[in-house]
Amino acid sequence: MKTRRALPFLPVLTLIVMLGPVLAGLLGTVLPAFGHLPAAGLTGPTLAPFEALFAWVGLLRAVWLSVAVGVVTTVFALALVALITAGWSGTWVYRILERALSPLLSVPHAAAAFGFAFLISPSGWVSRAVSPALTGWDRPPDLLIVQDAWGMSMMAGLIIKEVPFLMLIMMASLGQIDTKRSAAIFQALGYGRVTGWLKTIFPLVYAQIRLPVYVVLAYGMSVVDVAVILGPNTPPTLSVQIVKWMSDPDLAMRLQAAAAALLQLSLVLGVLMFWRVGERVVGQLGAMWIATGSLGKSDTIVRVSALGAGVLGALMIALGLASLAVWSVAGYWGFPDFLPDQFTMRNWDRHAVGTMSALGETAIIALTVVLVALALTVGCLEAEYRYDLRVSSRGMWLLYLPLLVPQTAFLPGLQTLMLTVGADVGRAPVMFAHLVFVFPYVFLALADPFRAWDSRIGTIAAALGARPDRILWQVRLPMLLGPILTAVAVGIAVSVGQYLPTLLIGGGRIETLTTEAVALASAGDRRAIGVYGLMQTAAALIPFALALAVPAIIWRKRRGLRHG
Amino acid sequence: MKYLAFLAALVAPVAALSDPNPADWDAVLADAQGETVYWNAWGGSTTTNDFLAWVGSRVVEDFGVTLEHVKLTDTADAVTRVLSEKQAGEDSDGAIDLIWINGANFAAMKNADLLFGPYAEQLPNWALVDVAGKTVQSDFTVPVDGYESPWAMAQVVFVHDTADMPERVGSMAALLEWVKANPGRFSYPQPPDFLGTTFLKQVLVDILPDASVLVAPATDENYAEVTAPLWAYLDELTPYLWREGKAYPATGTAMFPMITDEEIDLSISFSPGAASTAIANFELPDTVRTFVLDKGTIGNASFVAIPYNSGSKAGAMVVANFLMSPEAQARAQDPAILGYGTVLDMEAISPDERAVFEGLDLGIATLTPAELGTVQAEPHPSWAVRLADDWASRYGVAQ
Numbered sequence: 001m002k003t004r005r006a007l008p009f010l011p012v013l014t015l016i017v018m019l020g021p022v023l024a025g026l027l028g029t030v031l032p033a034f035g036h037l038p039a040a041g042l043t044g045p046t047l048a049p050f051e052a053l054f055a056w057v058g059l060l061r062a063v064w065l066s067v068a069v070g071v072v073t074t075v076f077a078l079a080l081v082a083l084i085t086a087g088w089s090g091t092w093v094y095r096i097l098e099r100a101l102s103p104l105l106s107v108p109h110a111a112a113a114f115g116f117a118f119l120i121s122p123s124g125w126v127s128r129a130v131s132p133a134l135t136g137w138d139r140p141p142d143l144l145i146v147q148d149a150w151g152m153s154m155m156a157g158l159i160i161k162e163v164p165f166l167m168l169i170m171m172a173s174l175g176q177i178d179t180k181r182s183a184a185i186f187q188a189l190g191y192g193r194v195t196g197w198l199k200t201i202f203p204l205v206y207a208q209i210r211l212p213v214y215v216v217l218a219y220g221m222s223v224v225d226v227a228v229i230l231g232p233n234t235p236p237t238l239s240v241q242i243v244k245w246m247s248d249p250d251l252a253m254r255l256q257a258a259a260a261a262l263l264q265l266s267l268v269l270g271v272l273m274f275w276r277v278g279e280r281v282v283g284q285l286g287a288m289w290i291a292t293g294s295l296g297k298s299d300t301i302v303r304v305s306a307l308g309a310g311v312l313g314a315l316m317i318a319l320g321l322a323s324l325a326v327w328s329v330a331g332y333w334g335f336p337d338f339l340p341d342q343f344t345m346r347n348w349d350r351h352a353v354g355t356m357s358a359l360g361e362t363a364i365i366a367l368t369v370v371l372v373a374l375a376l377t378v379g380c381l382e383a384e385y386r387y388d389l390r391v392s393s394r395g396m397w398l399l400y401l402p403l404l405v406p407q408t409a410f411l412p413g414l415q416t417l418m419l420t421v422g423a424d425v426g427r428a429p430v431m432f433a434h435l436v437f438v439f440p441y442v443f444l445a446l447a448d449p450f451r452a453w454d455s456r457i458g459t460i461a462a463a464l465g466a467r468p469d470r471i472l473w474q475v476r477l478p479m480l481l482g483p484i485l486t487a488v489a490v491g492i493a494v495s496v497g498q499y500l501p502t503l504l505i506g507g508g509r510i511e512t513l514t515t516e517a518v519a520l521a522s523a524g525d526r527r528a529i530g531v532y533g534l535m536q537t538a539a540a541l542i543p544f545a546l547a548l549a550v551p552a553i554i555w556r557k558r559r560g561l562r563h564g
Numbered sequence: 565m566k567y568l569a570f571l572a573a574l575v576a577p578v579a580a581l582s583d584p585n586p587a588d589w590d591a592v593l594a595d596a597q598g599e600t601v602y603w604n605a606w607g608g609s610t611t612t613n614d615f616l617a618w619v620g621s622r623v624v625e626d627f628g629v630t631l632e633h634v635k636l637t638d639t640a641d642a643v644t645r646v647l648s649e650k651q652a653g654e655d656s657d658g659a660i661d662l663i664w665i666n667g668a669n670f671a672a673m674k675n676a677d678l679l680f681g682p683y684a685e686q687l688p689n690w691a692l693v694d695v696a697g698k699t700v701q702s703d704f705t706v707p708v709d710g711y712e713s714p715w716a717m718a719q720v721v722f723v724h725d726t727a728d729m730p731e732r733v734g735s736m737a738a739l740l741e742w743v744k745a746n747p748g749r750f751s752y753p754q755p756p757d758f759l760g761t762t763f764l765k766q767v768l769v770d771i772l773p774d775a776s777v778l779v780a781p782a783t784d785e786n787y788a789e790v791t792a793p794l795w796a797y798l799d800e801l802t803p804y805l806w807r808e809g810k811a812y813p814a815t816g817t818a819m820f821p822m823i824t825d826e827e828i829d830l831s832i833s834f835s836p837g838a839a840s841t842a843i844a845n846f847e848l849p850d851t852v853r854t855f856v857l858d859k860g861t862i863g864n865a866s867f868v869a870i871p872y873n874s875g876s877k878a879g880a881m882v883v884a885n886f887l888m889s890p891e892a893q894a895r896a897q898d899p900a901i902l903g904y905g906t907v908l909d910m911e912a913i914s915p916d917e918r919a920v921f922e923g924l925d926l927g928i929a930t931l932t933p934a935e936l937g938t939v940q941a942e943p944h945p946s947w948a949v950r951l952a953d954d955w956a957s958r959y960g961v962a963q
Contacts, residue, residue: 142806234810234959334825334826516607525821
């Protein structure tokens with residue numbers, strides 16, 4: 001009886017759990033931004049932090065960088081995904097891409113960025129492959145490729161990681177649109193694959209994937225770890241500068257950091273609004289383009305080059321990962337040698353104890369958080385089903401809020417708040433913070449398959465005398481085993497990759513693979529980065545593999561259940 | 565908030581009463597049994613991490629103290645943490661029990677009353693420390709007053725790949741000439757990284773005819789005039805730096821791979837033994853050697869300090885004391901392990917212990933104590949802060 005009474009309130013409880021920390025953290029940012037930081041003996045309100053911020057000579061460039069990186073990354077990644085899907089959906093090529101997605105997605109951003117940096121730098125792997133034979137270089141050329149002032153290597157690094165994410169979202173949304181009949185019609189009318197798809201299906205798809213696109217945009221504007229590795233440093237992006245100011249021994253800089261965090265937040269909001277206006281403009285232009293009736297003569301070139309760019313991106317991630325693997329077993333490895341002088345297990349031996357304890361911590365946090373997130377998700381979805389509590393589009397915005405608000409804008413404030421209420425450092429608060437980021441992904445991964453479940457089966461079960469709880473546990477959830485495990489894998493990957501929440505809320509006491517890897521990264525020890533980067537990737541990848549394998553084994557005699 | 569502060573004021577004397585008394589060492593040892601000490605220390609170096617893990621294994625064996633190394637990317641994070649705890653009224657069992665610290669971070673914490681002490685000079689092993697010969701009672705000219713205890717000596721050395729740069733240079737002026745003749749082959753970590761800021765101070769100390777002005781705090785009156793030669797020097801140097809000064813390595817250790825990658829030939833380090841250790845770990849080519857300038861180079865001590873709100877002060881003091889033991893010091897000085905300079909007075913330890921130090925093979929790239937020459941004093945921290953800020957606005961936003 002109890003559960004049935006609690007169930008209708010679960011969505012509200014979930015919203016509080018999710019949004020409470022974000023709002024509280026923002027409050028903890030607003031106060032110091034206006035000069036209120038009692039621990040440093042400072043009380044506001046004053047505009048001094050903003051004056052100091054606007055007096056910083058690097059501000060314009062840092063702001064410009066954040067905006068440019070976010071917008072360029074999102075435009076390119078979205079265009080690439082749209083063109084690849086337009087050109088190849090329904091073909092065997094697309095099915096191969098679908099298979100390659102999970103591994104690409106599960107490579108954590110930091111590990112991918114390291115690998116990418118080593119590939120493209122003047123002394124990197126690509127350069128070594130052709131040196132000195134083709135280039136004559138026995139010293140690398142003094143070229144600013146990684147950390148270039150325009151942020152181009154950072155944009156490239158982000159694009160190759162965001163394409164798989166948007167691809168996954170795109171594939172999921174295609175299932176809800178009647179693409180086959182649209183395709184039949186535009187093909188019959190003589191339109192090319194790409195042009196016809198863009199004119200008829202893309203507008204429908206975009207309406208579905210709008211929010212995830214915003215997430216990519218907000219993420220690109222405020223990411224820290226990738227920006228530290230690939231982004232410029234003279235000056236850095238605004239988010240990196242916020243983290244630098246936060247760690248300045250001069251306490252007054254924390255006020256400036258808080259002011260910058262508010263600026264970062266308003267930048268993201270501003271760019272999102274600008275993007276919405278852009279959507280209308282693109283829509284108008286698209287309508288004009290449709291009205292011209294052009295059939296798309298250069299479609300083949302477009303679809304082949306889009307696929308080429310996508311495959312190149314995937315290859316970069318794979319090669320970057322391979323370079324981490326080689327570094328993890330490398331002895332001395334100087335330029336221009338393509339491979340190390342000798343291979344050794346010493347690096348793994350040295351880091352065995354550290355990686356194992358970090359792996360344990362990572363696993364405990366990820367599994368607990370994902371189980372809680374899963375329980376909340378199933379509870380919300382079941383409440384929606386039983387009581388017809390549909391999530392409105394506003395509700396979806398709330399769900400995405402923690403992913404849209406820059407982490408640098410609310411996590412430092414949240415840290416102070418958690419201390420104030422006596423929730424001391426340790427594993428539990430870190431789990432709580434992870435949940436804020438993990439829940440939306442788990443919910444998004446599971447919501448569609450859960451809703452798509454044929455409710456007539458539930459009616460049959462009820463007719464046979466099963467109560468709602470029994471239908472849920474014995475019919476619906478077992479049938480959804482595949483999607484549930486996929487949602488779990490997605491949640492684990494998100495939890496494994498969390499850096500700032502673990503560091504700030506854990507007070508440094510919680511050592512996960514990601515915090516360890518980024519700490520080591522500051523020293524540029526590629527062997528250590530190789531070991532930790534591989535472990536980090538494995539921690540995210542293995543759950544994906546299990547999510548594919550387990551339903552295939554359990555349902556090996558029930559073909560209809562294998563795809564959920 | 566005022567209410568909280570009032571509460572904190574009520575609780576504070578009680579917390580102070582329960583603090584262990586470092587002069588009563590037996591009581592400290594008894595107190596320390598079973599305590600867990602969270603040592604916040606920079607975690608970017610695998611060799612340092614391994615050494616800290618060894619310290620942990622020794623203190624749990626001998627004293628029943630469990631040591632957890634909390635790996636920082638920046639020591640200032642720990643300062644921030646203690647500050648946040650004070651703000652939140654967490655005055656008796658904070659997250660941090662011990663911090664690897666010196667310079668501006670120490671000055672900030674000491675000024676803000678965030679440290680426990682004085683304790684350092686009551687520790688039993690303090691008697692072995694070379695108080696006369698090493699700068700262990702002042703930290704960047706700020707009096708230590710027993711609020712932190714030393715555990716390693718550091719000194720600036722230049723690291724060069726003799727395959728590409730056979731000869732050392734004897735002064736910063738000569739270094740400038742070499743860089744101009746070899747464009748793109750030198751860089752330094754980006755200030756405010758401590759090694760990058762140290763490079764600025766090293767330039768200043770070397771090119772000023774009289775560096776004694778740096779001992780006193782920088783003032784608005786003298787700062788511009790004293791530092792003018794430094795900015796002139798950097799204006800001349802920057803176009804010839806690696807990547808023409810448009811990008812800088814993040815830290816000192818990040819420059820070792822750059823030498824191995826043949827990106828640069830000359831680098832700077834704050835640990836005289838680090839190059840030898842890196843060669844042994846395949847991180848540098850074995851053609852790398854180190855040198856110091858004719859007038860000497862800047863040196864300082866690494867310390868550990870205990871936050872005022874540590875819940876394991878006795879355990880932290882036991883670790884601090886162990887770090888100053890001949891056993892730990894000899895291990896830290898071994899270049900195969902860490903290669904850090906000792907803080908101990910070789911005359912104060914037993915002949916057997918001395919033999920261990922004398923038996924160390926310092927490694928092919930490490931200078932002997934005699935070759936390391938004169939240790940120049942650190943300028944007052946106010947110089948470093950201003951230099952780093954000024955550097956950031958002059959070169960930190962290069963177009």
